[in-house]
Amino acid sequence: MRLSEEERDILAGKLGPVPRLALEHQVKVGDFFGAEDCVAVTQAHVMADTESLGEAGVRWLERLAAEKEGRRRVRIPTITDPRGTDFARAAFLGQTRAMVSLEERVVGALVKLGVMMTDTCINYQTVQPATLNEHVAFGDTGVVIYSNSVCGARSNFEGGPSALAAGLTGRTPRYGFHLEAKRRATLAVRVDFTPKSLNEWGALGGVIGRLAGHYWAVPLVEGLEASPGSDAFKHFGAAMASFGSIALFHMPGVTPEARRRADVAPDPLPQVGVTRADIEALEKSYRQDDAVDVVVFSAPQLSLLELAELAAQCDGRRFAVPLLAVTSPQVKPDADRMGYTATIEAAGGTVLSGMCFYQSYAREIAEAKGWKRLATNSAKLVNILGGYGYLPMLASMEQCVEAARTGRLK
Amino acid sequence: MIELHARHAIGSPVTGHALVARDGFSARYDLDRVQGIFSRPAHKLAGESYVGKVLVLDTAKGGVASSWMLHEMASRGVAPLALVFNSVNPILVQGAAFGDIPMLAGFDGDITALVPNGAQVTIEPQKRVLRILQV
Numbered sequence: 001m002r003l004s005e006e007e008r009d010i011l012a013g014k015l016g017p018v019p020r021l022a023l024e025h026q027v028k029v030g031d032f033f034g035a036e037d038c039v040a041v042t043q044a045h046v047m048a049d050t051e052s053l054g055e056a057g058v059r060w061l062e063r064l065a066a067e068k069e070g071r072r073r074v075r076i077p078t079i080t081d082p083r084g085t086d087f088a089r090a091a092f093l094g095q096t097r098a099m100v101s102l103e104e105r106v107v108g109a110l111v112k113l114g115v116m117m118t119d120t121c122i123n124y125q126t127v128q129p130a131t132l133n134e135h136v137a138f139g140d141t142g143v144v145i146y147s148n149s150v151c152g153a154r155s156n157f158e159g160g161p162s163a164l165a166a167g168l169t170g171r172t173p174r175y176g177f178h179l180e181a182k183r184r185a186t187l188a189v190r191v192d193f194t195p196k197s198l199n200e201w202g203a204l205g206g207v208i209g210r211l212a213g214h215y216w217a218v219p220l221v222e223g224l225e226a227s228p229g230s231d232a233f234k235h236f237g238a239a240m241a242s243f244g245s246i247a248l249f250h251m252p253g254v255t256p257e258a259r260r261r262a263d264v265a266p267d268p269l270p271q272v273g274v275t276r277a278d279i280e281a282l283e284k285s286y287r288q289d290d291a292v293d294v295v296v297f298s299a300p301q302l303s304l305l306e307l308a309e310l311a312a313q314c315d316g317r318r319f320a321v322p323l324l325a326v327t328s329p330q331v332k333p334d335a336d337r338m339g340y341t342a343t344i345e346a347a348g349g350t351v352l353s354g355m356c357f358y359q360s361y362a363r364e365i366a367e368a369k370g371w372k373r374l375a376t377n378s379a380k381l382v383n384i385l386g387g388y389g390y391l392p393m394l395a396s397m398e399q400c401v402e403a404a405r406t407g408r409l410k
Numbered sequence: 411m412i413e414l415h416a417r418h419a420i421g422s423p424v425t426g427h428a429l430v431a432r433d434g435f436s437a438r439y440d441l442d443r444v445q446g447i448f449s450r451p452a453h454k455l456a457g458e459s460y461v462g463k464v465l466v467l468d469t470a471k472g473g474v475a476s477s478w479m480l481h482e483m484a485s486r487g488v489a490p491l492a493l494v495f496n497s498v499n500p501i502l503v504q505g506a507a508f509g510d511i512p513m514l515a516g517f518d519g520d521i522t523a524l525v526p527n528g529a530q531v532t533i534e535p536q537k538r539v540l541r542i543l544q545v
Contacts, residue, residue: 028507029500032420052438052478056485081474141473159477162504176500214469215499245434245471245499358438359475384472387439387450 001030001173002037010169016071018064018113022165029162030173039174043077043130044167045123045138046115047160049084049359050102057160058105065112073114078167079127080110081140082301082328082356083119089352094368099361115167119354120328121300124151125230127330132256135178137166141247142238142300142380148248150233152256154178157215157247176216177248183257185220185250185265187212192223193276195236197396198306201228202235202379203279209244211272219249220258220265227254231303238300239379283394286382287409294371295319295404297397298326298357299381304334306397307351311340313401319348322371323404329354349404357381362388375403412542414517414524416494419535420503421512425543426491429463430527431455432520435495435502436472437479446488464533465490466525470499477501480509492533494540496521514540 009015010023026038050058064072083103085093090100107117118127121140130136130153138144138155139162147153156176158166166172176182189208195201212219219240228236240246250258250265258264297310302325310325325344327335332353335341341351358381366372366389373391376382377400382392393409403409431454434440442449446461470476480502483489492512493502506513512535517524521540525531530544 025504025507028420029504032418032503032507032513033500034418047474048478049475052475052482054478054482054485056482057478060481139474156500157474159474159501159504159508161477161481161508162500214497216497242472245469247499363442384439386452387441389449 001027001035007038016067018067018072019168022168025161025165026169026173030175033173033175035173035175037174038171039135039178040171041076041135041137041166043079043136044074044158044163045079045081045140045143046163046167047081047139048106048110049082050099050106051084051359051361052160053106055102058102058109061106061109065109072112074167075170076167078115078164079118079123080115081121082359083354084360086352086355089350092350093360093365095361095365118329120330121356122234122303122328125234125303126328137163137172139163141241142234144247145237145241145249146234148177149237149250149255182216183248183264184218185269186216186218188220188222188265188269188271190222190271190273192273194224195232195279198231198235199377199379199394199396200279201232202239202377203282203394204274205236205239206243206379206383207274207278207282209240209242209246212244212246215245215247217244217246219246220261220269221249221251224251225253231306234300235379239383242380242383286393288391288393289373290408291373292321292375292403292407292409293373294321294369295323295375295400296357296381297324297377297400299378299384301356302327302331304331307331307335307340308338310397310401311343313398314344314347314349317347317401317405319404320407321404323349323401324352324357325349326352326355326357358384358388362390366390375400375409414521414540416514416538416540417516419514419538420506421492421510421535423532423534424464424492424512425530425532426462426464428466428525428527428529428531429455429458429460430466430522430525432468432522434469434471435465435467436470437476437483439472443479443483443488460490461488462491464492464494464531466494466522468522469495469497470502474501477505477508480505480511484509484511494521494525494533514538
């Protein structure tokens, strides 16, 4: 990689060991991908839940945080993805003191590094969305695909260590979706129906993710001429990223880089079709039981609008099985203030904040609570939780709420 | 001896037995990292131990967690010996760099068809080479 004078100084340790370590890591990754140089980024978003970090990752963060004040802080606004717990509800979730202690240590270390503990995977709805052509280093696949596609920003998937490195150096290697040429569509997907609910948008994203199949694929999605809104795009993108590792899609006339098809697809593309039967088949493939142990709304965290809709559906009901709704620390106070939390909890549900279900020791929660058959309206969540020993089932918010009331998913 | 050349590489040389499948890889979605086995029921290697193996798979899947998780698995000695993929996403590369796990990616042909399951292989990232020593 071509390095600037400042970057050479960082690597020489003139700014201390923390930025040197960060840039050394970035150069290794940049060299792998043949990056020519680094690009300045305006924000970083760090995934650092302790189920992923383990003791080893926590110690690594603590070593960085032990550097003296003035030589350890991030250089650009650096925010966090969800924590591995809602500290106020850890006992309810069956989480152990050891898990909570690891989380507390991570918070302590990240704060010393100057990181803002936003604990959200919907920062584009709650903190500050990235803007057209803005280079960022975001570290949640749902955040990246939304920011790249819906906002027109430029980010690769940045894992926790890399996103933190970007925060510490204010730059990232220029490869992948920072390059114009990599942002062109690679296949056209024609959809012959318009999803109606968030679970259908998620299922459609999942089907397209599977079809596209890998990180470097950029689907051009046609047949959906009107914007479905932020929450639908959130589920659509998060599922596409989850099922297919996709980081960017275009929708002509809707997403900002594709005002016209030719803007992102100057040449003919391989074409595939997706029908309603394809998303029904995906949903059906997860229907292994009709009994439900727990209902979870999470992944991504719920917006205020989703919580409002959920509260309306919970109003006056009484649940037979636990119902969890997970949101961000930015949304939770509004949900409290507007009475949504009280309505959901009066029905027997629980509103959690600052965590995400699958990032919060989901396997251990299953064992502690005896939860196996899980209903959700998140296609991303059903894709993930199979590996954690759950039987996850995908259904609409309305069906999930009814399942919480009866213990059966219709 | 068959020699296969990769377009991208990172890490130090290793020799070990290959565990091969035409399937994807995500540390969070696919693994029981405590037991060191593939745990997602639909994965072609479900139930198989990956510890100390040269994992030969098609492509990287899933989320950003793998970059922390490879480091964490390596710290407990329950990591793959090396990762060999047809294509990778940045997360796995960042994880290989952070966890100090050798990786090769990008071959002429499908690497999951070129390397027999169980074969003894050597990886030399500096030369971007995988050698099949014994089938």
